[in-house]
Amino acid sequence: MMRVLLVEDDFVTAELLAANLRDFGYEVTLAGDGQEAFAQIRSGRYRLVVSDWEMPGMSGAELCRQIRRRLSSGYIYVILATSYADVAHVVEGIEAGADDFLAKPIRPEELRVRLRAGERLLALEGRDVTIFALAKLAExxxxxxxxxxxxxxxxxxxxxxxxxxxxxxxxxxxxxxxxxxxxxxxxxxxxxxxxxxxxxxxxxxxxxxxxxxxxxxxxxxxxxxxxxxxxxxxxxxxxxxxxxxxxxxxxxxxxxxxxxxxxxxxxxxxxxxxxxxxxxxxxxxxxxxxxxxxxxxxxxxxxxxxxxxxxxxxxxxxxxxxxxxxxxxxxxxxxxxxxxxxxxxxxxxxxxx
Ligand SMILES: [Fe+2]
Ligand SMILES: [Fe+2]
Incomplete structure (x- = not known):
């Protein structure tokens, strides 16, 4: 089962989404702000992150930058959720290293397909790493x-x-x-x-x-x-x-x-x-x-x-x-x-x- 780290300061929204994600078969961990999320990420247990953009303290974009700055053993796929869908916002998000965006309010079905896309990408990375590991083993x-x-x-x-x-x-x-x-x-x-x-x-x-x-x-x-x-x-x-x-x-x-x-x-x-x-x-x-x-x-x-x-x-x-x-x-x-x-x-x- 894939784990998802869900970062959302609004508790009610977070619980609702988490319930949906569990229905889709994910194991979900909630983080109430960017700081807490980053501490979770450092455990190395998460490859999929869905984060709200607008949060008190560390914003979703800033969290994304922090994730990209650290060395990690594998790629972390980050989806940012925002109610501002303007171009400047999207550009900032991409520059921060976000992989995908979701418009708020989040529709669970949309979140599901976007997470699947992320999983496909992570699987490809897994393939590349495996191929190289095999080659290294032979060498x-x-x-x-x-x-x-x-x-x-x-x-x-x-x-x-x-x-x-x-x-x-x-x-x-x-x-x-x-x-x-x-x-x-x-x-x-x-x-x-x-x-x-x-x-x-x-x-x-x-x-x-x-x-x-x-x-x-x-x-x-x-x-x-x-x-x-x-x-x-x-x-x-x-x-x-x-x-x-x-x-x-x-x-x-x-x-x-x-x-x-x-x-x-x-x-x-x-x-x-x-x-x-x-x-x-x-x-x-x-x-x-x-x-x-x-x-x-x-x-x-x-x-x-x-x-x-x-x-x-x-x-x-x-x-x-x-x-x-x-x-x-x-x-x-x-x-x-x-x-x-x-x-x-x-x-x-x-x-x-
Ligand atoms: Fe040869
Ligand atoms: Fe050779």
Whole structure:
């Protein structure tokens, strides 16, 4: 049962509304003013708040600002109830961080549908957090990679955003696509949960048998996500996650794995993730190699234009390299990339399995 915190200074109105909300299946806590409400919110038990705007002391808008100012483990959905429905009021409410408004006197049916909308939004947040937690779990066996997933999804977002401006990609890449790749790219290596430790954690170069085991992470991840996608055909993100897991090690020239797809046989999301993954592997320190400088990584990626990588995506990377650097700095790892004189080129292939 979802809990609702109802903030209302008028006791009679509050009791009436609370009774309605309980009928709708919510568990309701009443707070008589903003101060009391804020103390309740700090308990961490509430995700849905319905607050009167005009109250003595702290107003509903001020309460909203206080909620947005504090760090919380999850999003708090706030609906403000007001008898002034003018534009200036609404603007102030939105600026304060309110999610929705209700006209007073509150009609219970309207409140019910607005709370449902809030619940849908909170459920989406839950989905995103769960996806990232799963990805982190898979990565936790591979302690060397630091904030790899955080950086990689930013790189994917930058590349997708840039490609979306290109007429060739406009039909496929819209804002939704950019969001989806940001959401799902952290799942690319989820199949590594099925790779034995002796292979996954081996500091040196992998022998051919070990390399085969490592390569299997693409198929394992792809199959797992495919099963989930089949069970939930409406969940587009599962289909994209599957494509990414399966194809992020394919190469544009067909010399990648697991299937040796080439060119546009490789889904766009796989081609984007491939570059983002390699760039991050190159620019961060791993057990078997130091981190390369941005310049070195860039020259390696340019060398792979049209062979390892889709030329359009390499061009997007070059156009947006300052954004890549900004992300690298934002998730700075304790050891910055070396200035130059990095390892020799063959080490690169080991860096990006
Ligand atoms: Fe991988
Ligand atoms: Fe990766």
């Amino acid at each position: 936790s066996r591979d302690p060397d990679t630091g904030a790899h997933l955080e950086r990689m999804r930013e790189y994917c977002r930058i590349l997708a955003e840039h490609l979306g401006r290109h007429p060739k990609y406009q039909a496929e890449v819209d804002g939704e696509y950019v969001q989806l790749i940001y959401l799902t790219s952290p799942l690319h290596d989820i199949g590594k949960v099925g790779v034995p430790d002796r292979v996954l954690l081996k500091p040196g170069r992998l022998d051919p048998e070990e390399f085969e085991l490592m390569k299997a992470h693409t198929v394992l991840g792809g199959q797992t996500l495919e099963a989930a996608a089949r069970a939930h055909p409406e969940a587009q993100f599962l289909a994209m996650a599957r494509d990414i897991a399966l194809t992020h090690h394919e190469r544009f020239d067909g010399r990648g794995y697991p299937r040796g797809l080439s060119g546009e046989q490789i889904p766009l999301c796989g081609r984007i993730t491939a570059l983002a993954d390699v760039y991050d592997a190159l620019t961060t320190k791993r057990v078997y190699k130091p981190g390369f400088s941005h310049e070195t990584a860039k020259s390696i990626i340019l060398e792979g234009r049209g062979t390892h990588f889709d030329p359009d995506i390499v061009d997007a990377f070059v156009a947006r390299e300052s954004d890549f650097l900004a992300v690298w700095h934002r998730f700075n790892t304790p050891s910055p990339p070396l200035a130059s004189g990095d390892l020799d080129y063959p080490a690169v292939s080991a860096a990006v399995v």
